[in-house]
Amino acid sequence: MSDQLKLIVEKLNKEPFKRNYNLITFDSLEPMQLLQVLNDVLAEIDPKNSVDIREEMPDQTAKRMLSILGIMKYKPPGNIGDMSVFRQGLVVGSKPVIHPVLYWLLQRTNELKKRAYLSRFLVRLEVPGEFLQDDVVSETNKQYEDLMENFKIIHKECEQLKSSGFSTADIRRDITAMEEEKDQLIKRVERLKKRVETVQNHQRMLEIARQLRVENEREESLAQQKQEQKNQLFHAEQRLQRAQHQLKNMRHAAADAKPEGLMKRLEEEMKFHSYMVSEKLPKELESKRQTLHFLQKVVTEPAMSQADLTELEEKIHEVNLQINQLIENRMRKDPMDNKLSLFRQQAAIIARKKETKAEELQEAKEEIANFEREIAQKSTQARDIDGSEILRGDEFKHYVSKLRFKSSVYKKKRQELAELSAENGVLQRTEEILKQRHENIQQQLQAIEQKKGILGYSDTQEELERVSALKSEVDDMKGRTLDDMSDMVKKLNSRIAEKKSALAPVIKELRPLRQRCQELTQEHDDKKAQYDSCAAGLESNRSKLEQEVRGLREECSQGESQYHHINLMKKSVEIQIQRAADEMKAYVSPDPQERRKAIREQYSRNILEQENLGKALREKQKLVRESHGPNMKQVKMWRDFEKLMECKKSCFQKQQQASIGQVIQGGGEDLLIL
Template identity: 85%
Template structure:
């Protein structure tokens, strides 16, 4: 409460209030004076409330204040009771009601000014429904709502412009630059129009150019739409791939998992989560709250001087010495306490180890989650690069072994190809040599046929031989195809018979296996149904436990807040009791100096000082009233004198300007005479 009063007095003594209060004078204000101070603060927030509360009725004052406090969204504190108690305290000017209001208003003055300004335009007037039946009233109300919405939009734009940091000079420079560019563009357009006017069918060409520009803009728009759709398609494909990968992993996990393993894993997770909820997190929360309370105490404490620091250091030294003495005394006790302390140390070590392991487990889980995210990203990148699925585990091993086999086959084939290419080169050379010899022999044969007179004989002989050879080849092929077909039929019949004989025992073995498979699938369906029901029961139990934990945490937080609130009330009551006791002690004390320190004596002295000050101010007011008429007359005479002197000054300047003009005219005439 004292900090609250200090803050209020400090703010009231600054601009724009300048009240010149101290804690005593402010605390000794009458209810009407306190209400006037509250009204002055409200007038600073909203100038409509700058009135003297002595000139209006108390109910009107309270109604006006409650209205502005409702607009500013002030919520009365819990210690002020309900709304009727708050209203009654505001009527009578109660300090426990007005001090929190002043503290709240002075804390958020700038924010509340903005809220009060917006409330003048945004607080909706409630029109009764029977009046809205009239068309004029309904139309006016609709226009009113539209104007309100426009005001909201304009206010947001204004705030954005204010926060954007653009100055008026920059805007003016931009406007001037844009105007210059506009002038240049208009000039260029005029020049181009003059040049185009001489061209035939320029209107037709302009229309075609306009259509071309529109089509290009449409093409750009369509290309942008195409790009956005392609991006959406790519993102959808990525999501689909991620979902398929997750589905595959979940199916693999479900195929490899058993109900016992899942139950065990769920029990471990429940144990870990219950340890976190019941032991680890409450300890951390308690430590955070303890540090927060210590920091709040440090913040609420006044500034410390060097003497306070030395005193605290001495207290710390004394406490440390006491702790050392207690430790030595404890070490001298019987060995049973030593055993208990040893067990306590072991328990503390185990608890610390447990906490460290829990933290390591949490970090490991987070690391696993991060690694899974990285793996998913890498898989997506690999799919984007080549579009194929990434192999893992046994599939990758099989792929490597298959690749090795293919590489050995590739090496063999490459070696065979090298040998065949070398042999092909030799054969090509042999063919060329033989062709050359054959051509040479043909030339010799043709010369000999010409000499003998039987030219063309070799060609006809070769043609006959070629035709006979073709006929023999066709006959051989026909015979071979018939033989091959008969052999193929025989082979197929023998292979079918062999397969039937080989598959007969396998089919006999397969029949009981099929029956067993049906039984196993039925058993699997039953077990799966049991597993699903068990998993649903465990999930419901887990949700119930989570709800219980949340409710217990809320109860704990409520109990802690109530505990702190009761402690604060207790401390404030103790301080009031202590102040009351000190006041009684000082008031009853026979010592006059001690009695002068009492608050009552201070208040009486302050009242006497204020009465003397009031008397002096009334005397000053009386003297000012008596001399007011003479002073106003003197002021009027002085203003008339100023006007007279200003008139004389203007006349003098006018005469001086006329004289200088005549001199110039005279000098000009002399110059003309000289010429």
């Protein structure tokens, strides 16, 4: 208990409570103050509980706290046997009831905050069965449950996103980098615009380029649609082939088989399916239901400690021992049962074999289905890779021969490539030798120019020749650029005309589809208007029903509060009546021992003892008053005597110090004489 109080006081002294308690001050709190502390802790978990309990009725406080503790799945300790005792202790602010609740709440505040938040959306509203007979109420209740399920999914996704590692700092850095990249792109676009403005007819060329981009995008979208339609056609052909294959197999089986064999196979299948439906699947369904029931029961139970687990294990062990004893007793008492046990074991073995064979058959069927799906998936992947169907028979042989021809061509090309690479090596070596010779000739030329006094003449001549060559190249480039631009414009115009002619039939097909799209859009708008009107009506009905349910709940809560208040008043009156009856019984009892136990007798004895004590104290006070004057005189005389003795002592000390000084002075004179 001391560890419990220490933890409570430590948690209350921290954020966000800041109470500055110690063990003594916390333990000396009044019941109302202790209830207010509990209410403040509950308000920190769920802000709806932020109230002053002095302004609230005790039964309402108890009801509110019991409700929130029930939502938090609080389980009272084992020393509180009855729930009524816990409720009464919660009303009167009993320490044995409040302290464990505070200890439990302060240990898991963050977890309970999350549970309180979820309880606002996940606590189901229990609607009576007679109201669910109405279609409107049933539909509204179904929408309410669907919204609750959606909230669960969204909350789970939100928690996963929170725990996924994404941080706001990373997102801000990404946004900053994207903004910088955007600024760079804007600057680059501005530079390109300035560069393009110097070209003639740049607006016309930009417009043509824009049209080309739009047409390219349309071409890509049409190509994508064409590919999707090809895929759909391929899947449809595959389904048709599978259906034809199944039909062929069925016809082949029907042609080869006899009616007796078909009937026998159908009977076997019927027996298997009837066994699955009547025996195996119901057992599995019942086991799943029991497992679900146990799991729901475990979920509704509060968290178990190690002591609870140990207790459950001991109970399981005891129950197993009892079962074994009962089985042994039954085997000893009933010898006929021992004879039948062999047949029961054989029947159980046969039943298990039957179940295993059924499971093996089911697994084989599932494996066949998986193989078929895998074959379809592999064929689809092969079609997506090379755009062709799976080859069979003569087509596959033709494909192999084509691959052989391609491999021979590949080998020849590879040999030619090796020869070219060898020739390339020789040419590179030749180029290096020529460069080296050129450098030697340049050095000799520079030496000759230096002797003649015209150093740099060859470089100047080469520079002039290079500049003239560059000028001629620039002039040729300008001419080619203009010709290329005119050719490019002609090509663009021709390509646009080709695309328009190619897209003409597609546009014709698109026109009825657009009209159909408009019709469907109009129909969608009409349906949406009907849906909105229906939803508004349902919402109004739901609000009315919620108001009625709220009013009935308030009436129910008022009735419950009155009931609890009357019960508490009744219990207090019964306790007072019982105490009065016990007092009367003890007071009129002829036994003096019983009469001494009566409260009246106890109070009388206490009054008599207090009166005697008061008389003794008054006599003592009288004696003190009478002897006060002489005693004060005697005290004054003793104080004067003490002062006199102190004075004599000081005089004697001074006289003694003076005599010692004289002796010391006389001794010094004697020393001087000597």
